[in-house]
Amino acid sequence: MIRKKGAELIAEFLIAEKIPYVFGICGHGNVGMLDTLYDVRDDITLISPRHEQVAGHMADAYFRVRHEPVATLTSCGPGSANLVMALAVAQADSSAFLAITANVPTSQFNRGPFQEINRHNQADFPNIVRPVVKHSYQPSRVEMLPLALRQATTTMLSGRPGPVNIDIPFNLFQEDAEIEIEAPSGGHNSRRSGTAPDDVARAVDMILEASRPVLFIGHGVTLSEAGAELTELAHRLDIPVLSSPNGMGCIDMTDDLSLGFIGRNGAYPANQAGRHADLVIAIGARFDDRSASSWIPGYSWNFPETKLIHVDVDHAELGRNYPPTLAILADARTFLRQVLAEIEQRGPARGGRLSEWLADIAEWRVAWDAFTAPNFEIHASPIRPERVVADCQAVLPDDAVISLDSGVHHNWYMQFWKARRPQTMLNTWGFSGMGFGAAGILGAKLAAPDRPCVSICGDGGFTMVPHVLCTAVEYDIPAVWVVWNNFSWSAIRDIQIGLFDGREIGTGFYRDENRQPYNPDFAAWARAAGAEGVTVSKSEDFKGALEHAIQANRPYLIDVHVDANVRPPATGTWALPPLRHAEPAFGEPYTP
Ligand SMILES: Cc1ncc(C[n+]2csc(CCOP(=O)(O)OP(=O)(O)O)c2C)c(N)n1
Numbered sequence: 001m002i003r004k005k006g007a008e009l010i011a012e013f014l015i016a017e018k019i020p021y022v023f024g025i026c027g028h029g030n031v032g033m034l035d036t037l038y039d040v041r042d043d044i045t046l047i048s049p050r051h052e053q054v055a056g057h058m059a060d061a062y063f064r065v066r067h068e069p070v071a072t073l074t075s076c077g078p079g080s081a082n083l084v085m086a087l088a089v090a091q092a093d094s095s096a097f098l099a100i101t102a103n104v105p106t107s108q109f110n111r112g113p114f115q116e117i118n119r120h121n122q123a124d125f126p127n128i129v130r131p132v133v134k135h136s137y138q139p140s141r142v143e144m145l146p147l148a149l150r151q152a153t154t155t156m157l158s159g160r161p162g163p164v165n166i167d168i169p170f171n172l173f174q175e176d177a178e179i180e181i182e183a184p185s186g187g188h189n190s191r192r193s194g195t196a197p198d199d200v201a202r203a204v205d206m207i208l209e210a211s212r213p214v215l216f217i218g219h220g221v222t223l224s225e226a227g228a229e230l231t232e233l234a235h236r237l238d239i240p241v242l243s244s245p246n247g248m249g250c251i252d253m254t255d256d257l258s259l260g261f262i263g264r265n266g267a268y269p270a271n272q273a274g275r276h277a278d279l280v281i282a283i284g285a286r287f288d289d290r291s292a293s294s295w296i297p298g299y300s301w302n303f304p305e306t307k308l309i310h311v312d313v314d315h316a317e318l319g320r321n322y323p324p325t326l327a328i329l330a331d332a333r334t335f336l337r338q339v340l341a342e343i344e345q346r347g348p349a350r351g352g353r354l355s356e357w358l359a360d361i362a363e364w365r366v367a368w369d370a371f372t373a374p375n376f377e378i379h380a381s382p383i384r385p386e387r388v389v390a391d392c393q394a395v396l397p398d399d400a401v402i403s404l405d406s407g408v409h410h411n412w413y414m415q416f417w418k419a420r421r422p423q424t425m426l427n428t429w430g431f432s433g434m435g436f437g438a439a440g441i442l443g444a445k446l447a448a449p450d451r452p453c454v455s456i457c458g459d460g461g462f463t464m465v466p467h468v469l470c471t472a473v474e475y476d477i478p479a480v481w482v483v484w485n486n487f488s489w490s491a492i493r494d495i496q497i498g499l500f501d502g503r504e505i506g507t508g509f510y511r512d513e514n515r516q517p518y519n520p521d522f523a524a525w526a527r528a529a530g531a532e533g534v535t536v537s538k539s540e541d542f543k544g545a546l547e548h549a550i551q552a553n554r555p556y557l558i559d560v561h562v563d564a565n566v567r568p569p570a571t572g573t574w575a576l577p578p579l580r581h582a583e584p585a586f587g588e589p590y591t592p
């Protein structure tokens with residue numbers, strides 16, 4: 001037993017957990033914790049962005065890049081309420097951070113003190129975040145802190161990672177007590193589960209019997225750091241790989257067996273392979289509407305005609321949309337190692353077994369390349385979207401990290417970006433919260449200080465969190481923002497154009513009576529914040545501007561004027577019932 005002040009204990013716990021950063025904003029509720037962070041400032045760096053949402057996205061992105069968690073610290077009431085979006089984004093994409101929120105003193109519970117939420121329950125912040133965290137802990141005595149902290153970090157990092165909240169009444173930071181120190185959690189991926197030997201044998205039987213198999217991978221493969229095993233299995237048996245955005249880079253996407261993303265904004269060979277496959281081995285991936293063409297058979301998948309092996313660490317995802325032929329509750333890397341060992345044991349495979357299947361895929365790839373490749377060469381003003389993707393691909397090294405926001409710019413990257421390494425392409429996939437891309441890049445850069453970190457974000461999305469520039473300058477975080485400026489909430493305007501006869505309302509940015517396209521001068525805005533800023537409206541200028549921004553090693557914004565009237569070709573579909581769904585612009589659906 002040892003006597004400690006609550007705030008001291010929390011700080012020591014963070015250090016023992018190897019948490020190097022706290023991203024947070026002050027408030028009267030957390031001054032006690034801040035005061036202790038002053039004492040440990042050599043071990044834990046406090047970074048205070050200008051909005052709590054940004055702190056959360058930074059923490060989320062930091063984890064996605066490094067697979068090591070950091071914490072946020074927000075005050076009671078409004079400060080913590082600003083965190084909800086970031087928690088939701090992290091939870092939807094199985095990313096982890098420890099959200100330390102402050103609350104009112106326990107002695108004031110239910111008295112309605114300043115910033116208490118108490119209509120139903122005293123100090124009720126945990127109920128605000130309940131749906132968007134894995135768990136919310138609210139210790140009410142210092143003695144309860146060690147257990148709550150250990151459980152919080154273990155919960156956050158075990159099984160399917162997710163954000164966890166620890167809500168701490170004001171007095172706990174100040175008060176001391178005799179406490180027992182708890183052991184740290186062990187960190188991410190320190191607990192892995194495999195599957196039963198019978199299921200491994202059955203999975204391998206199914207894989208070796210299939211004549212048109214595909215692997216479909218998602219964030220689960222990235223999170224379990226199973227890229228090498230995945231690539232080995234794909235190569236060993238010649239199985240093509242489809243990736244959801246958060247799985248991209250687990251197999252080098254320039255590999256012949258990588259077919260890219262599936263769904264409306266996927267690549268044509270991926271949708272063709274998905275809908276013609278006789279076996280899908282889905283690992284750490286969800287069949288959400290966007291990667292399953294809204295579950296309409298024949299567009300992306302053809303279950304139940306196609307057999308399904310579904311592997312996930314979360315039972316709730318197994319069979320959520322398609323009942324699996326074989327469901328496996330396991331960690332992705334452990335399962336892949338089990339499969340590889342079983343294949344090894346069965347002896348050499350028959351070479352060329354899938355040659356017909358691979359020949360079909362090669363044909364689809366040629367057709368897709370012939371359709372899309374010429375557009376990557378076109379120079380124009382405003383710039384064609386393909387050009388921005390191509391120049392980013394040409395300029396950025398393989399280990400650069402990009403973060404995308406929500407919007408049509410993201411669709412282009414889902415369809416055409418070739419991630420070469422895992423944990424290099426950050427997407428707000430499940431919740432698609434605008435602000436993630438522009439804010440997350442700050443956390444990414446702190447996680448990977450020696451690698452270029454570039455956010456490609458919409459003009460709308462950037463305008464939601466423009467103060468990221470101040471934080472970059474204040475803390476000298478040399479992130480680069482490529483603002484994809486199409487003077488509109490283009491992703492949504494495109495829905496109005498496609499489904500509402502172009503009756504545009506509330507989706508474009510204009511000024512004056514003659515409705516001139518309007519946006520702030522983003523480059524000047526960056527310069528006003530003390531960052532560098534340039535505007536690029538001719539495609540010839542973008543590549544050089546990006547090279548320069550990366551070399552500058554300073555916070556840098558490039559305002560790129562992109563043509564809103566060039567839309568990504570749909571190769572699957574996406575339905576918003578009861579509205580009719582659009583047919584793919586390229587390729588036909590298929591019914592076996
Ligand atoms: C916080 C938030 N508000 C609203 C939406 C709905 N939404 C999705 S995409 C989009 C438009 C994005 O516009 P912009 O950032 O300019 O990107 P673009 O589509 O033009 O590339 C909107 C409003 C969202 N995903 N998140």
Ligand SMILES: [Mg+2]
Nearest residue numbers: 458459488490
């Ligand atoms: Mg836009």
